[in-house]
Amino acid sequence: MKKHNFYAGPSILPDVTLKNTADAIFDFAGTGVSLLSISHRSKEFVAVMEEAQQLMKDLLNVPEGYSVLFLGGGASTQFAMIPYNLMGKKSAYLNTGAWSTKAIKEAKLFGEVEVVASSEDKNFTYIPKDFTIPEDADYFHITTNNTIYGTEIKTDLDSPVPLVADMSSDILSRPVDVSKYVLIYGGAQKNLAPAGVTFVIIRDDIVGKVDRPIPTMLNYKTHIDKGSMFNTPPVFAIYALLQTLRWVKELGGVEIMQQINQKKAAMLYDEIDRNSMFKGTVTNKEDRSLMNVCFVMNDGHEDKEKAFLEFATQKGMVGVKGHRSVGGFRASLYNxxxxxxxxxxxxxxxEFEKNNR
Structure with missing residues (x-):
């Protein structure tokens, strides 16, 4: 039976990424040496790093004056690195879910944090609107896609202060005006690569403005100056990431990717809205994520949640169970x-609706 992988992360990767990376485990770039055993200083891997960085720039039209970094530590380490490097006295955050909540907690270790708005009052099932960004903040932080709750900011906001975005789960799913941001970051294990590498797109002139001493490994300038090669990078994950970037380029880039994603999401949301057995948890259509579609049993059918999960599993659906904190179902529609x-x-x-009428 064919399996359909809806896991929220680590998640589905292109077949070509899996094949090429698997092949490289046995023979990387014709060296006769495994990708898992190659030196990160070898000319073959340096070429991988450089091509991956350039492809990220090309696919997202990254302007001059920005660096693309591939680091370890996950997005969760970035929650601390960002205020460590960018916050003088005050920062501003939009709270739209679990990950922004964790980022806010880390930022409070470094200074004053103003939460400009939050959707926690309705269990993070909408994106707040009409908030005011304080002009005395050193930066404003947003999480563009919220994997647990199924909401997404699909436009590039205008901000009077430097804008920072966690794009862990929607990077390369749509065109982005990178010039509106000073820093974009995310874990790669949704749309790019296996877990283990974190991408950072950073405007070079934003660093070096805080007075505090910063540990070497937590200082963005360290990695900008060394091209992500200050210490041993996550070689395996970066190689897989390169395969995915090549795949996106071959498909036609992020503009084509966006069209495909919109079609997939519309198909599933239309069925949720039509089907008498289910209802979406995000009712405002403009806030619905294209990447993570969250839904529950409709009123009067709550007792059938377990039955549907079992039925879906029998039909080859994998990873459709909702996050443990919210329950229900979640179908992740990554690139x-x-x-x-x-x-x-x-x-x-x-079929489940027909069987249970």
Whole structure:
């Protein structure tokens, strides 16, 4: 039976990424040496790093004056690195879910944090609007896509202060005006690569402005100056990331990727809205994530949650159980998920409705 991978992360990767990376484990770049055993200083891997950095710039039209970094530590380490490097006295945050909540907690270790708005009052099922960004903040931080709750900021905000964004789960899913941000970051294990590498797109002139001493490994300037090669980078994950970047470019870039993602998401949301057995948790359509579609059993059918999960599993659906903090169901429609998998899930939902009328 074909499996349809809806896991929220680590998540589905393109077949070509899996194949090429698996092959390189046995023979990397014709060296006769495994990717897992190659020196990060070898000319073959240096070429991988340089091509991956340039492809990220090309696909996202990154302007001059920005660096692309590939680091360890996950996005969670960035929660601390950002205020460590950028906050003098005050920062501002938009709280739209679990990850922004954790980022806020870390930022409070370094100074005053103003939460300009929060959607916690409705369990993070909407994106706050009409908030005011304080002009005395050193930066304003947003999380563009919220994997647990299924909301997404799909436009590049205008900010009177430097704008920072966690794009862990929607990077390369749509075009981004990078010039509006001083820093974009994220864990790669959603749309780019296996867990283990973190991407950072940073405007070079934003660093070096705080007075505090910064440990070497937590200082962005360290990694900018050394091109992400100050210490041993996550070689395996970066190689896989390069394969994914090549795949996106071959498809036609992020503009084409966005069209595909919009089609997949519309198909599933339309079925959720039509199907009498289910309802979406994000009711404002403009706030609905294209990457993580969250839904629950409709009123009067709550007792069938376990039955649907079992039915979906029998039909080959993998990873559709909602996050433990919210329950229900979640289908993650990342770039590499084929539209056939969405069609299979829709058919599964229709069959379940028919069987349970």
């Amino acid at each position: 590499a998920l084929p539209i056939e998998s969405v069609e299979a899930l829709v058919t599964c939902m229709q």
